Amino acid sequence: MAKGKKEEEGLNYPQLHDIPQVSIADAQEQLRLSWKMKQHRGAFMLVGEAGMGKSQVVHQVAQEVGARVCDIRTAHYGLMGAGIPSTKEAKVGFFKTLLPENFPETNEKAMLVFDELNQGLPHAISMFFSLIEDRRMFDYLLPKECMVVGMMNPATDKYSVTQIETNAALRRRLKWLYCIPSYEAWYPHAKSKLFHFSDQASLGEPLPCHPDILGFLETFPKLIYDLDAQRVNKQYMCPATIQTISLDAYLMERADIDLTGRFAETRFSASIGRTVAKQLVDHLDDSTLNIKPEAVLTQYKGDTRKAVKKLIKKDRTKLLDLGYGILTILFTKKTAVEKIAKNFVLFLGDLPPEVVTQMHTTLNQMAAESNADEYLEDLMYEMAEYPTWREVHAKIDTNTRNVDDDLDADYKSRK
Numbered sequence: 178m179a180k181g182k183k184e185e186e187g188l189n190y191p192q193l194h195d196i197p198q199v200s201i202a203d204a205q206e207q208l209r210l211s212w213k214m215k216q217h218r219g220a221f222m223l224v225g226e227a228g229m230g231k232s233q234v235v236h237q238v239a240q241e242v243g244a245r246v247c248d249i250r251t252a253h254y255g256l257m258g259a260g261i262p263s264t265k266e267a268k269v270g271f272f273k274t275l276l277p278e279n280f281p282e283t284n285e286k287a288m289l290v291f292d293e294l295n296q297g298l299p300h301a302i303s304m305f306f307s308l309i310e311d312r313r314m315f316d317y318l319l320p321k322e323c324m325v326v327g328m329m330n331p332a333t334d335k336y337s338v339t340q341i342e343t344n345a346a347l348r349r350r351l352k353w354l355y356c357i358p359s360y361e362a363w364y365p366h367a368k369s370k371l372f373h374f375s376d377q378a379s380l381g382e383p384l385p386c387h388p389d390i391l392g393f394l395e396t397f398p399k400l401i402y403d404l405d406a407q408r409v410n411k412q413y414m415c416p417a418t419i420q421t422i423s424l425d426a427y428l429m430e431r432a433d434i435d436l437t438g439r440f441a442e443t444r445f446s447a448s449i450g451r452t453v454a455k456q457l458v459d460h461l462d463d464s465t466l467n468i469k470p471e472a473v474l475t476q477y478k479g480d481t482r483k484a485v486k487k488l489i490k491k492d493r494t495k496l497l498d499l500g501y502g503i504l505t506i507l508f509t510k511k512t513a514v515e516k517i518a519k520n521f522v523l524f525l526g527d528l529p530p531e532v533v534t535q536m537h538t539t540l541n542q543m544a545a546e547s548n549a550d551e552y553l554e555d556l557m558y559e560m561a562e563y564p565t566w567r568e569v570h571a572k573i574d575t576n577t578r579n580v581d582d583d584l585d586a587d588y589k590s591r592k
Contacts, residue, residue: 194342199354199355202509204356205234220327222352223326223329225357228415229356229416230362235288239288247280247290249291251292251296281319285323289319293329295329295332358415360505360509361509367386372384380428389426389436393457403453412450418449429444468488470505477519500539501539505543514559519563522563522565533576534572
């Protein structure tokens with residue numbers, strides 16, 4: 178595949194392969210239904226960027242239904258180990274198979290996950306193929322209460338993998354979902370003790386996300402997955418690295434290390450990059466200008482509105498961050514429009530013309546990315562009921578005319 182084609186595929190994977198784009202929360206609901214109805218035909222293939230939280234939603238569903246997750250890292254199976262048939266002590270007409278020790282046992286409730294499937298060698302992919310098609314591999318049979326799930330990252334020019342998308346026989350046997358980040362799905366998990374369930378060796382107990390890290394993400398929810406940094410090969414914030422820096426925060430506190438000091442910033446930077454780490458440390462050091470986006474949507478009055486007006490005067494960068502955070506909450510939680518429309522309109526009405534224009538331009542883009550076009554339409558109808566909405570449009574029109582006038586003047590000065 179040519180480099181240009183790979184780059185295009187990395188940016189437009191669901192369109193190129195004609196598969197649905199869903200939030201992690203939606204993918205979780207799809208898995209729940211298949212488990213509840215004991216549906217084995219059409220195993221799910223979850224495709225998404227690294228660190229998106231694909232593994233986490235499988236673990237959450239497994240926890241809910243009391244199933245064990247059997248995680249198979251497909252890339253680790255070389256010519257030695259799983260899937261190599263043996264005739265030693267075999268019954269007539271059957272092979273014996275060397276299986277991974279963590280495969281589901283007879284009558285066990287389990288979710289068998291083939292992670293990074295497109296990094297596996299052909300025989301490892303064949304192992305997955307046999308288990309989704311026949312639910313068996315030679316003499317091994319999957320238990321009745323076992324769901325098979327495949328996961329992989331999309332192929333790009335920066336991520337060289339087996340092109341299993343071109344395998345028509347495999348494609349027809351799978352349900353393909355392209356997963357995008359979901360603050361709605363991540364947030365309840367982050368508040369639960371399951372968040373650090375795998376870190377008990379360090380923490381001594383299961384704990385939720387560190388409150389300071391959670392507070393930072395409540396203020397800047399768009400950073401749940403920093404796709405811009407990921408695309409240019411920088412360290413980036415994502416569900417996986419959020420768990421890492423949350424663990425770091427707990428451990429540094431226990432070691433009496435200041436979370437706003439240079440040591441902490443360096444440690445955070447190692448996982449999420451220097452830019453976001455500095456933003457995090459600044460947030461922890463001075464929270465006087467930090468406003469939670471949900472507060473704007475649910476209670477835009479009193480102290481919250483005063484804080485926004487203070488932010489307008491002092492820090493336009495944080496104001497834009499707040500705006501993007503509000504849109505993230507808006508299109509992931511999809512709160513009933515009649516409950517938030519008035520607050521959202523009032524907030525837009527308080528913004529300077531250039532900022533409200535930028536927010537308005539971003540509305541359609543973020544709604545499309547979140548599969549929330551219908552929700553945006555309902556919200557627009559509801560906002561039109563308030564007089565402030567006309568003032569917002571007047572600001573946008575004025576700002577657009579001013580920009581056009583500036584461009585026209587610049588063009589004439591160059592002639």
